[in-house]
Amino acid sequence: MSDRWVRAERAWMFEQGDALFLLDARQVLRRMAQQSADLARAVLALYRAPRSRDELLLALSELTGAPIESTDVIDALCDELKRAGAIVRVPSHTPHVQPPAMGRAGLRVVLGITGAVQSSFSPTMASLLMAEGHTVRVCATEESLRFCSAMALTALTHSPVCSSLWDASAYGPAPHIRLAEWADLVLVAPASATTLSRIAQGVCDNPVSAVALATRAPVLLAPSMNVAMLEAPAIARTLETLRLDGHWLIEPTQGHEVALAPSARAPMHGTMPPPHELIPIVRAVVSTGPARRLPHAVSSLASWDARYLAEPDTRPWQSDALDEGLAELLAQHSAPSLRALDVGCGTGLVAAHLASLGCSVTALDGAAAAIAQAQARYPRAHVRWLCADARTVTLDGTFGLVHDRALLHVLAPEDVPLVLARYARWLSDQGTLVISVHSAQAPESLGTTRYTEASLRALLAPLGSVTLCESCTLRGPEATEVPALRAVLTRQG
Ligand SMILES: Cc1cc2nc3c(=O)[nH]c(=O)nc-3n(C[C@H](O)[C@H](O)[C@H](O)COP(=O)(O)O)c2cc1C
Structure with missing residues (x-):
């Protein structure tokens, strides 16, 4: 399916006479006049709802009452709006939420x-x-x-x-x-x-x-x-x-x-x-549903807790050794005293490793039993262990390195934007996110969300630039190696 675009939250406009000025997120001012400005106004209004290029052209032709003969001008305008950050790509598999129409579907x-x-x-x-x-x-x-x-x-x-x-x-x-x-x-x-x-x-x-x-x-x-x-x-x-x-x-x-x-x-x-x-x-x-008072955080976190209290074989993803290639990546992106955050830290392997590299580490997991085991395994590691839900936790300050191994793919689809919004906030400017998720080749029976390189890149694009997206494996049931993807992103706000 072709990409869908939507009006960005962070673009500002003002007008003078015929001219339309667009001040983008990087504070660059762009000026459009007369017919270009009118077209830009129409296109921006249509992009209040997510649309693909074809849907935009259709809506424009409905608006003008005639088929669009030449699409070059519109394509050029859309390119300009994309560059200015006035419209942004809708991540392909993020559940897209239509804002309720005025006075009808509102709450x-x-x-x-x-x-x-x-x-x-x-x-x-x-x-x-x-x-x-x-x-x-x-x-x-x-x-x-x-x-x-x-x-x-x-x-x-x-x-x-x-x-x-x-x-x-x-x-x-x-x-x-x-x-x-x-x-x-x-x-x-x-x-x-x-x-x-x-x-x-x-x-x-x-x-x-x-x-x-x-x-x-x-x-x-x-x-x-x-x-x-x-x-x-x-x-x-x-x-x-x-x-x-x-x-x-x-x-x-x-x-x-x-x-x-x-x-x-x-x-x-x-x-x-x-x-x-x-x-x-x-x-x-x-x-996530109008009448859901209890976010499933509460119940699902309890079930994660139960898994950490049970035998280790109920946690097939757990490993006593760092995934292949991860140690080099972490070494590359860490530095003494760098604030590092390990999200979904489980029993603490990566957090303790980052601490051994000299980072100032915060590690969080929603399962209290996981945190207790991490503390017991690494009693001398300089890590601030937190039992907290990544979807809702409040953390002070920003981090130069955020690591997520296999959290994103176990989240319910509606929780993914919540966690990504947190990564956006937690990462310092130019900070690094290292993330591993199951890939499209992972067995469906695992019940995790399987990402393709394109879908992972699209999901991460609003946070910054993806500098690496490579195949890797994560430990799976009965010591199998599950096909996965590992991405490295540099935060650009
Ligand atoms: C100028 C001013 C600003 C304040 N801003 C805050 C604030 O941002 N957050 C806060 O928790 N309390 C703030 N307070 C204190 C609250 O107004 C105070 O605790 C009050 O009892 C809150 O009562 P309420 O929760 O019933 O509205 C502020 C007080 C003043 C005088």
């Missing part, structure tokens, strides 16, 4: 806002959710309304903001219960440290925590706070509890700490991503 979203400074962006958040076709009701803590006005949110959503457990009338269901039942999705963005703790502890003394706890809909929480707060052990425990309770946690990103004077502000980890970056995350969660 009922409760937007919970709290006393974190990012609440000043709540009007934008509400507007973007509505632009996706969702119906939005806002639920606010008292403190959140210091950062934005209830009136503005009411005007935007055409619904009153729920900021108290007590309605005007004491008859009928309380407002938070009405909202909890009404919601298809609850998004608490930003989620303050206090509100997160309330939800983790089941404290329902304000409408936001009460809705999050009472609803049967999925709950997405976007923690947003000062990095020192985020790193406090109490908050780490809170986030872990929320994860185990089945909430979706959106990893914080870098933002400006308003506690500092404006002139002293530098980007600092801990704030929620800006509203336009939250929208694709909401889409990805929605695509």
Whole structure:
């Protein structure tokens, strides 16, 4: 099937007179005028939904009411838009999620806002959710309304903001219960440290925590706070509890700490991503099914744990020696003190090896039993062992090297974009991702996702440039060698 393309999240446009200016992700300005600008506007509008070239040409001919005679101009324009990063390739086997059409397929979203400074962006958040076709009701803590006005949110959503457990009338269901039942999705963005703790502890003394706890809909929480707060052990425990309770946690990103004077502000980890970056995350969660409150993380991680507690032969992929060729690659891309991350570290072989190369290693696995075994096997290795789910974990800072051996191919397809988005965030600029997955030649009976070189390259392309993609093998059942692919990617943001 031919490639499909879609409007990028990260291209900005502005207009003056007839001219359309496109400022791409690398801050390069491109100017198009008159008919080219009109055509570009039409093409960009059509690419709001993913399309192949043929689908684009068809849609354009429907728009103009005539068949497209010469496709050269359109191809040249599309090439220009691709170069500018205004349209991007849709990875071929990533489940593509159509944004719901305005007012039809949209969900009922409760937007919970709290006393974190990012609440000043709540009007934008509400507007973007509505632009996706969702119906939005806002639920606010008292403190959140210091950062934005209830009136503005009411005007935007055409619904009153729920900021108290007590309605005007004491008859009928309380407002938070009405909202909890009404919601298809609850998004608490930003989620303050206090509100997160309330939800983790089941404290329902304000409408936001009460809705999050009472609803049967999925709950997405976007923690947003000062990095020192985020790193406090109490908050780490809170986030872990929320994860185990089945909430979706959106990893914080870098933002400006308003506690500092404006002139002293530098980007600092801990704030929620800006509203336009939250929208694709909401889409990805929605695509996993509207009524799934518990991400399968909880149950499937329990089953991984059980495998690590059972006999080693239930883990045929496990090996006591590094895969052939991997040692050279790791040596090539590591350096003393380099921050390295081993995702899905199992019993710790690669993490301990990276530590022996002098890297400052963090290793994570969703199975607590795997982490316990890794710690027991390598008691002296300088590794920070974490029991955490790669789909939801929050990690501080970035890494010069991220290693994933055989995690991607066991993920459910809907989880792949979540993990790739984390790799994008965790990798430092020019950092290296080394990844191994089963290839198309691997036996289907293993039940893993089998990648071709093209599909793996397409999947990784948005993260940077793939500098190597080669065949290799991974240990399989009864000491067989399962055909696999190993790719090396250099992160380019
Ligand atoms: C200017 C200012 C900015 C704040 N920003 C944050 C923040 O980003 N994250 C956070 O967790 N708390 C922040 N706080 C503290 C919260 O407002 C405070 O903990 C409050 O009790 C949260 O209550 P709520 O969760 O009920 O909204 C900030 C406070 C002030 C005064």
